[in-house]
Amino acid sequence: MGVWQLLMVGGVMLLGLLGVLVPGVPGPWLVWAAMLWWSLHVKTGLAWVLLVGSTGVLLLTQVVVWLLPPRRLRGVGITRRMAVFAGAGALLGFFLVPVVGAVPGFIGGIYGSERIRLGDHGPAKAATQAVMRAAGTSVLVELFACLLVVGAWMGAVMWG
Template identity: 65%
Template structure:
């Protein structure tokens, strides 16, 4: 696969990561479809292993999401700005502390957004708890899975 094809796959994966944070967009399925397209265009063993791993991870993610409370983010007072801060925090955390940093980054992003909006620590902490209970944990599970898949794809492209 050429550079333009890889760039397009990367853009679709990025759109999928953004789609996880936006209600109504099938973000995780966009990530999986991009990896599938890449594996079909670049039939090397590493591409197929990344596709199999992505499929297993997404299946497990769906099982975990099914066990978590349903998404009622808007009812919990979660705004688009909060979702952007949470996604940016998870992405930065994933890069700064590989893999496990996404979880505190996501939570820190939600807290920062609520702290800026509400102004006080206690109120921001209460809003963070409400956001995580109203579906934030479900979003975090899906976003974490998609970040793992994106990292595996990027690692396979760069070193595979």
Template identity: 65%
Template sequence: MGAWELLLVGVVIVLGLCGVLVPGVPGSWLVWAAVLWWALTDPRALTWGVLVGATVVLVLAQAIRWGLPPRRLREAGATPRMGVYAGVGALLGFILLPVVGAVPGFLGGIYLHERTRLGGHGPAKAAVGTVMRSGGWNVLTELFACLLVTAAWLATVICG
């Protein structure tokens, strides 16, 4: 697979990661489709292993999401800007503290947004709890699964 094709696969994966944060956009499907495209054009055992692993992780994330309450983020006061803060926080956390850092990064991003909007620690902490109970765990579960798939794809492209 050439560099341009790898770049296009990476762009689709990034669009999928952004799509997780936007209601109505099938972000995890875009990430999976990009990995499928990559595996079909570079048929090696390692690429197929990444595809199988991605499929398992994303199906498991969907199964976990079915057990969580439905998304009602708008009713809880979530805005698109909050989604950007949470997504950037999760990405930075995932990079700075590999894998497990996505959770505190996501929560920290929401907290930072609410702290700047509301101005105090108490109201911001309460708002984070409200957002997470209103569907934030759904978004975090899907985003975390997509970040795992992205990391596996990137590690395979760089090292494999």
């Protein structure tokens, strides 16, 4: 697979990661479609294992999200800035503390956004808890699964 195709696959995966943070955009499915495209073109044993593994992880994620309480976005105050901070925190945490750093990074991004908006620790902590109860858990589950798939793909491309 050429460099341009790898960049395109990576771009679609990045769009999928961003899509997780935007309601109504099928982020996990974009990540999976990019993995499928890569696997069909590379055709190695590792590519097929990653495709099957990512399919299983993303399907399991959909079941978990379905079992979680429904998202209650109205009245909580979720903003675009908060989504950007949460996504950036998760991405940064994912690479600073491989894989498991995405969770505290996501929550830290929400807290940082609220701390800037509200200016004090107490209200920012309460707002972060409200956001996590309303929609954060399901978004975090999807984002973590997508980061796991993208991280595995990046590892396969770099060392495979």
